[in-house]
Structures are given as C-alpha cells and as structure tokens.
Amino acid sequence: MLGLAHLDRPFDYLVDADQDAQAVPGARLRVRFSGRLVDAFLLARLERSEHDGKLGWIDRVVSPEPVLTPEVAQLCRSVADRYAGTMSDVVRLAVPPRHARTEKEEAAAPPPPFIDPDPELTRWAAYRGAQAFAAAVAAGRAPRAAWQSTPGEDWPARLAELIGHTVAAGRGVIAVVPDQRDLDRLEWACAPLGERCVTLAAGLGPTARYRRWLAALRGGADVVLGTRSAVFAPVRNLGLIVVWDDGDPSLDEPRAPYPHPREVAVLRSHQQQCGLLLAGVSRTAEVQSLVAAGWAHDVVAERAVVRERGPRVLALDEENRVVGNDPLVRLARVPEFAFRLARTSLDADRPVLISVPRRGYLPSLSCAKCRTHARCRACHGPLAMAPDGSVSCRWCGRVETSVRCAVCGSTEIRARTVGAARTAEELGRAFRGVPVLTSDGAKRTDRIPGGARLVVATPGAEPVVEPGQDDDGGYGTVIAVDTWAHLDREDLRAEEDAARHWFSLGALARPARDGGTLVILADNDIPVVQAVVRWDPVAFAAEQLAQRVELGFPPAVTMAAVDGTAEAVRLFVDLVELPADAGILGPVPLPPGVRPPPGDFGPKAEFERLLFRVDRSRGRELARALSLAQARRATGRDGGPLRVQVDPPTIG
Incomplete structure (x- = not known):
C-alpha cells in the first residue's frame, strides 16, 4: 500500500511456518519495505518465486x-x-x-431464504423488456440494461421489487445511489428484506460501516445499498448491480484515481x-453509448x-397563447403566466416548487456601473450579500465594510444572481398567507406533506411530496x-446536466391529467428544452452522443486531463509516450x-490543464502511457504536484 506509480506491482515475501494458518x-x-x-x-500463496534474489519475511499478519x-x-487492478x-x-x-473489535465479533448466521411477494413483477410490466431482464438475472445470466x-x-x-426478485433467486445485489437522501428512500423501500440488506455510506461511523461491510463479506447480507464506494462491496454470489442517476455529480470520486461508479460497475459486470442496470429519470451520453453499441438494451x-x-x-414560446399574451415574459424573472399557474395550484391546496440554481441571499455581486464581478480584496474570491445587508467573501469569509470596483472605482453594487433565500423572501x-419553505444545501428538507405551500429549493434538495390517503402526491406546479x-x-456536460435537472423536476410534478405543470423559463427553441x-x-441522449462522436469528445473517445502548474505540466508531457494518432x-x-490539484502551492499559483485524446479502442494504451509517465516522474524532477x-x- 505505497501509492507510488513506479512501485505499483506485487512483491514476493516469505511466510513463516507460524504464520501459515493466518x-x-x-x-x-x-x-518491511525499504527499511520501514x-x-x-496478501494476494496469493505460491510454491516458489520468480525473483532470483533474496526475499524478506512477512513481519506479521495483522488480521486473518x-x-x-x-x-x-481483480476489480481493483482493472480500475x-x-x-x-x-x-x-x-x-x-x-x-x-x-x-479490530468489530472484526472479532461473531459472524451473523446466513439469512433464511427470501420469498418474493410478487414473482411476476407486475408493476414493471409498463416497461418493455423489464420482466425478461429480471428473469435473466434470476436464472444466473448477465443481462445489461438502461x-x-x-x-x-x-x-x-420499483428497485426494491427488482432487488427482492433477485435475492429470492439466491443471488446478491449491489445498489449505488448518489447521496444520503436517495439512500434513505431506497433503504426504506427495501425494509421487507430485513437484516439481509445493509447500507454503506460516508455518514456511518467506522464501527457501523465496518460491521455492515463484514456482514456482506461473511455472507450475512445479500444486499448492499450505498453511495460511491459501495460498488466495490464484497457481496457473495453477485447477481445484479444497480446504479441510479449516474449523471449526478455526487458520484464523481474526489480521490485518486477518480473512478466513476458507473464504469466500475461496467467492469465488474463483465468480470x-x-x-447490470443503469437507471434514472434522464440518461447520460455514456449510458447511451453502451446501448448504441449493443452492450446494453x-x-x-x-x-x-x-x-x-x-x-x-411549458417553456417560453410566443406561439403558446398562455405565454405569448405576456409582453414581458422574457424580461421578468417569474413571468405573469407562471404566477397564475402557481396561484391555481395553491388555490387547489397543492404545493408549488420553485427551483433556484443558487443558495444564499445574493450569492454574487457586481459593479452597478461597469458590471465587473465584485471580488474580495484579500483572496480575490466572489462577494455575496446576506439578508442583513452585510457583504462578505464566499471563499475566505472576510467581511467587506466598503466595496469599490477595481475597474471604474464605483462604490455601487448590484446583484448578479439571486439565491434561494432572497427568492423565498420575494415570493x-x-x-401572502401561504407558508414558504426553503430547502438548500445548508438546510435541506427531504419530504413534505401535501397542501398549499411554496417550496424554494436548489438542485438536488427538492423535497418529495408525501402521498395522502386518496392522493398520489406530487407538486401542482x-x-x-x-x-x-x-x-x-x-x-461539455452543460446541456446534459440541464436536462437531468429539468427531467428530475418534472418527475416530482403531478400528471397532466391531474393538473401537474412544469414551467421552464427558457426559450422553447433550445434543443434541451424541446427534449x-x-x-x-x-x-436527447442519442443526439448528445452523435454530436460528441462528430466532434471527438467522450464517450466517443477516451480523454485524459493533466492539471498542475505550467512547469509540472510541461515536464510531464515530455515523459509521456503517447499512442499513435493521439491528440493534444x-x-x-x-x-x-x-x-x-492537491498540494502545497503559493497563494498566487496559476494552474493549467492539458488534454490528451485517443480513440476509445486505444483508451487502455493511453492509461498505460500515463501510468508509465507518472512512474518516471516519481523518480526524477517532477515540477510539483500534478493531477491526472x-x-x-469536468471538461471546460
């Protein structure tokens, strides 16, 4: 466990007779490695070593x-x-x-067989190919679907029904979701599975997390639900991997080598x-590429x-009479026709959701005269205004008693963006008289009861409306x-992320027959709005994929980004032996x-990004070339920290 590219290989050691059993x-x-x-x-026990030199001895077995x-x-090596x-x-x-204490606990007994309450999966009948997919998984085959x-x-x-169907056939399941809220919803739906289902998430303490992980390793749990790293869970007799909403940025791994759970799931499904089921309300170009290639259906x-x-x-379309009758429809932040729809839903005792892209009050300010972005004098970070009128830096927290434009010298400021708190105040x-709830990254509400109320939420923090006795729930507008x-x-992914967000918003609304309406305050002619x-x-995913194939962007090609200071990037490029036809x-x-990139840099350090691009069929060659370059870099002059x-x- 050295983490060094030039030492990324197995090493042979001798096993003492006293350590043989463990x-x-x-x-x-x-x-002991290099004196420490x-x-x-331990990867494997061998009769003899191919190494001709002297071998060291294992110091001790920490745990058998x-x-x-x-x-x-094998999966870790492939990733x-x-x-x-x-x-x-x-x-x-x-x-x-x-x-250690958790590891010494006795292993739980294997769970009893699970009886599927709905072996026909009747609620999946609305989806073409779903029941055949579930039958193939239960039969021990390896179908892949989107x-x-x-x-x-x-x-x-629906996922809980599919998971239960797989477990009833005697196979294990891993389900990966983006965040804790999705995990809580899925865990609640899987409650009938009992102790055979465990969850893994970053919020668990080390004891609880390790105990649940051991339950899967020892066969005490057939189902693992979790966030990013759960895709590696050691589930026995694995029959199905589910990844929900693979386009969510929460699934982007922040630690090297930055593997995405979707790609890990694809590798594991093959090995x-x-x-494998890649699921969501929207679809990414990466998933569509698997379908287009025939690897998934x-x-x-x-x-x-x-x-x-x-x-x-509804979108901003002059031909629509509801929209076109408002002459200020493109100037107003919330035009009159949207207000009318919101009022109609509130009068019908149904909640209304307002989606705002930024949290806070006024999260971004600019000069009122020349429109230059207002920046902190200490760290050059963006300035924001709180409800009490105070101005502070969003990066370092410094409070600015007076703001002066660095370009024109004006002391007048205006809002560049309006946050969720200010929007809730205005609405x-x-x-008047309607309860207003704000849900954002700082204070999030996961579920709300039905009834007339205004909900102002940022992306990913939208509450779900609980169904009533005679009501399926959902927002009126x-x-x-x-x-x-x-x-x-x-x-590259701006339109894809916009589509994912708006499809997710629409999924929270009631059906049109019940008065449900999604209003997108963007021009109707934009392709993503049309989708x-x-x-x-x-x-829409097929169109995105076709455009990327034509322009040579992922997933049509394999692309690698090298981030660092100018010197570090230059020195690294000199060490890379690129495959033929690779582009820079x-x-x-x-x-x-x-x-x-993580590292110790000065306060005025400037960073660059270099992109390598090769055909998808040569992606492994590029990865190998980058690994070799990092190994060479570790043994010579490197120029400072670098991220590969x-x-x-994010591809800007």
Whole structure:
C-alpha cells in the first residue's frame, strides 16, 4: 500500500511456518519495505518465486480476515489500469479501514431464504423488456440494461421489487445511489428484506460501516445499498448491480484515481458475469453509448404510458397563447403566466416548487456601473450579500465594510444572481398567507406533506411530496427559474446536466391529467428544452452522443486531463509516450469551478490543464502511457504536484 506509480506491482515475501494458518489470500499484513514497516495485503500463496534474489519475511499478519477477495482484487487492478492510477489507491476506496473489535465479533448466521411477494413483477410490466431482464438475472445470466423511469414513478419501490426478485433467486445485489437522501428512500423501500440488506455510506461511523461491510463479506447480507464506494462491496454470489442517476455529480470520486461508479460497475459486470442496470429519470451520453453499441438494451415505457404519467411542460414560446399574451415574459424573472399557474395550484391546496440554481441571499455581486464581478480584496474570491445587508467573501469569509470596483472605482453594487433565500423572501410577499419553505444545501428538507405551500429549493434538495390517503402526491406546479445558470456554462456536460435537472423536476410534478405543470423559463427553441417538452430523454441522449462522436469528445473517445502548474505540466508531457494518432489539446488555464490539484502551492499559483485524446479502442494504451509517465516522474524532477484524470467529470 505505497501509492507510488513506479512501485505499483506485487512483491514476493516469505511466510513463516507460524504464520501459515493466518496468512491467507486477502489478509492484511505488515511487511518491511525499504527499511520501514508498511501496510500490505496478501494476494496469493505460491510454491516458489520468480525473483532470483533474496526475499524478506512477512513481519506479521495483522488480521486473518480475507477482506480483499480475489474478485475485488481483480476489480481493483482493472480500475487502476482503466484510470491510470495505482492499485493501492483503489484498494483504499474498496476496503474500509480495519476496526479490530468489530472484526472479532461473531459472524451473523446466513439469512433464511427470501420469498418474493410478487414473482411476476407486475408493476414493471409498463416497461418493455423489464420482466425478461429480471428473469435473466434470476436464472444466473448477465443481462445489461438502461432503465428509463417514467415521470412520477416511485423508483425506490420499483428497485426494491427488482432487488427482492433477485435475492429470492439466491443471488446478491449491489445498489449505488448518489447521496444520503436517495439512500434513505431506497433503504426504506427495501425494509421487507430485513437484516439481509445493509447500507454503506460516508455518514456511518467506522464501527457501523465496518460491521455492515463484514456482514456482506461473511455472507450475512445479500444486499448492499450505498453511495460511491459501495460498488466495490464484497457481496457473495453477485447477481445484479444497480446504479441510479449516474449523471449526478455526487458520484464523481474526489480521490485518486477518480473512478466513476458507473464504469466500475461496467467492469465488474463483465468480470463477474452479473447483471447490470443503469437507471434514472434522464440518461447520460455514456449510458447511451453502451446501448448504441449493443452492450446494453433499453428498458423503457411506451410513449402512451409516458404521456399519461407526465406533467404538462411549458417553456417560453410566443406561439403558446398562455405565454405569448405576456409582453414581458422574457424580461421578468417569474413571468405573469407562471404566477397564475402557481396561484391555481395553491388555490387547489397543492404545493408549488420553485427551483433556484443558487443558495444564499445574493450569492454574487457586481459593479452597478461597469458590471465587473465584485471580488474580495484579500483572496480575490466572489462577494455575496446576506439578508442583513452585510457583504462578505464566499471563499475566505472576510467581511467587506466598503466595496469599490477595481475597474471604474464605483462604490455601487448590484446583484448578479439571486439565491434561494432572497427568492423565498420575494415570493412570500407575492403570496401572502401561504407558508414558504426553503430547502438548500445548508438546510435541506427531504419530504413534505401535501397542501398549499411554496417550496424554494436548489438542485438536488427538492423535497418529495408525501402521498395522502386518496392522493398520489406530487407538486401542482414546478417552476425552474434562472435557467441561464445551467445553459451558460462552458462545459461539455452543460446541456446534459440541464436536462437531468429539468427531467428530475418534472418527475416530482403531478400528471397532466391531474393538473401537474412544469414551467421552464427558457426559450422553447433550445434543443434541451424541446427534449423536456417532448419528455424524450433517450432521444436527447442519442443526439448528445452523435454530436460528441462528430466532434471527438467522450464517450466517443477516451480523454485524459493533466492539471498542475505550467512547469509540472510541461515536464510531464515530455515523459509521456503517447499512442499513435493521439491528440493534444492545450494547455489552457484550468476551467472555472475546477479545484486545483492537491498540494502545497503559493497563494498566487496559476494552474493549467492539458488534454490528451485517443480513440476509445486505444483508451487502455493511453492509461498505460500515463501510468508509465507518472512512474518516471516519481523518480526524477517532477515540477510539483500534478493531477491526472482519465475521462474527467469536468471538461471546460
């Protein structure tokens, strides 16, 4: 477990006779390496070594528990090769730290057989190919599919039914979701599975997390639900892996080598020959590429079912009389026709959701005269205004008693963006007597009861409306404001992220037959808006994929990003032996919103990004070339910390 690219290979050690019983493959060890004791895992026991020199001895067996199973070890090696990383870094993501007291506890007895209450999966009948997919998983085959959930679908309940069907056939399941809220919903839906289902998430303490992880390793749990790293869980007789909403940025791994759970699931499905379901309300170009290649197939509902379950979708279209009658429709933040729809829903005792892209009060300020972005004088971070009128830096927290424009010298400021708190304040005045709830990253509400209320929420923090006795729940009206924040981003995935957000909003609304409406305050002519109006995420993903194939962007190609100072990037490029026909883009300044590589830099350090691009068929060659370059770099003059990412989540 060295984490060094030039030492990323197994090493042979001798096993003492006293350690023979405990030194089993997968066990944790302590070995002496280069004069110091380091952590290690035992991969295999061999009769003899190919090394002709003198071998050292294992210092001690830390634990005989075989925590690194052969399947997980093979997966970690493949992930490291795929992402140009080291196996030890991947193992740290896959195997949690040891908790000795928990490890000494007796293993739970295997759970009794589970009886599927709905072996026909009747609620999945609306999706073409779903029942055949479930039957193939239960039969021990390895089908792969992309499931497109319809609007208003109770996706945790559907996944719980599929998980139960798989467990009843005697196979294990791993389900990966983006965040804790999704995990709580799925865990509640899987409650009938009892103790055979465990959850793994970052919020658990080391004891609880390790106990649940051991339950899966020892066969006491058939189902593991969790966030990113749960995709590595050592589930026995694995039959199905589910990844929900793979486009959510919460699934982007912040630690090297930055593997995405979707790609890890694809590798594991292939290696262990288990089923794979990539599911969501929207669809990414990466998933569509798997379907287009024939590696996975569609599990989608007929258009008639989608129309029946979907909300009415409105955008800014002059030909629509509801919209065109308002002459200020493109100037107002919330135009008059949207107010009318919200008032109609509130009068019908139904909640209204207002989606705002930024939290806070006034999260971004600028000069009132020349429109220059207002910046902190200490760290050059963006300035924001609180409800009490105070101005402070969003980065360092410094309070500015006076703000002066660095360009024109003006002391007058204006709001560049309006946050959720200010929006809630304004709407509270417009709809007097109506309760107003704010849900954002700082204070989030997961569920709300039905009834008339205004909910102002940021992306990912929208509460779910609980169903009533005679009511399926859902918002009467959902309004997406400040849509420019999604569409004006200079990033490859800007439109895809906008589509994902708006499809998710529409899924929270009631069906059109019940008065449900989604209002997108963006021009109706924009392709992504048209896709939401038609409610056709599959066609939109296919269009995105076709454009990327034509332009040579992921997933049509494999792209790697190298981030660091100008000197570090230049020295690294000199060490890379690229495959034939590889392209180089840049270097350019690091895109806005991308964190600099981890390391000790000065306060005025400037960072660059260089992109390598090769055909998808040569992706492993590029990853190998990057790994070798990092190994050479570790033994010579490196120029400072550097970050290497294969298929980075942000490509500016």
